[in-house]
Amino acid sequence: MLSSFLSPSSIKVALESTEKEECFAELLEVLVAKNPGLNRREAMDALIAREEKMSTAVFPMVAVPHALCSSAGDTLVALGISRSGIEFDSPEPEVNPEHPVVNVVFEILFEEKDTETHLHVLRDILQIVSNPDFVKNVLQAKTSQEVYDLIESMEM
Numbered sequence: 001m002l003s004s005f006l007s008p009s010s011i012k013v014a015l016e017s018t019e020k021e022e023c024f025a026e027l028l029e030v031l032v033a034k035n036p037g038l039n040r041r042e043a044m045d046a047l048i049a050r051e052e053k054m055s056t057a058v059f060p061m062v063a064v065p066h067a068l069c070s071s072a073g074d075t076l077v078a079l080g081i082s083r084s085g086i087e088f089d090s091p092e093p094e095v096n097p098e099h100p101v102v103n104v105v106f107e108i109l110f111e112e113k114d115t116e117t118h119l120h121v122l123r124d125i126l127q128i129v130s131n132p133d134f135v136k137n138v139l140q141a142k143t144s145q146e147v148y149d150l151i152e153s154m155e156m
Contacts, residue, residue, distance in 0.1 A: 012144070024047045039071035046068060061100075066107070
C-alpha cells in the first residue's frame with residue numbers, strides 16, 4: 001500500500017518550485033530529511049537521467065519521477081503539490097507536443113534489490129490517480145495530514 005511508504009512528513013502541500021528540476025530537488029530534500037544517508041547528487045543525477053529518457057508526466061496533472069539510486073536503502077516516496085503547476089515535457093511529443101502542467105508529483109527512489117516493491121508502488125499510484133476526484137481533492141487539501149488521509153482512504 002502506498003500509504004505505508006508515505007507519512008505526512010513526506011508530503012509537501014505547497015511546492016515552491018516552478019520548474020521540474022527544481023521540483024526534483026525540493027522533493028529530494030523531503031526524502032533526505034527522513035533518510036540522511038541518501039546521496040543527493042546520485043539521486044538528482046538519476047532522476048534527471050530518467051526524465052531525459054521519457055517524461056514522467058504520465059497522467060493528467062500528475063507526474064511520477066522515479067529512479068534507481070543505490071544510496072536509497074529502501075523504496076522512498078515523497079509527494080509534492082504545486083497549486084500553480086509545473087511544466088513537464090510531453091511523454092509522447094510526436095503525438096502531443098504540448099507541455100503538460102503537473103500539480104501532483106510523486107517522487108520515488110529505489111535500490112535495484114527493491115524493483116518489485118517499486119513496481120507495487122507504481123501500481124498503487126496508478127490506482128489512486130485513476131480516481132477522477134483524486135487531483136481535485138488533493139489540490140483542495142490544506143495540510144499534509146489531509147493528503148495522507150485522502151490517500152489512505154482511497155486504498156481501502
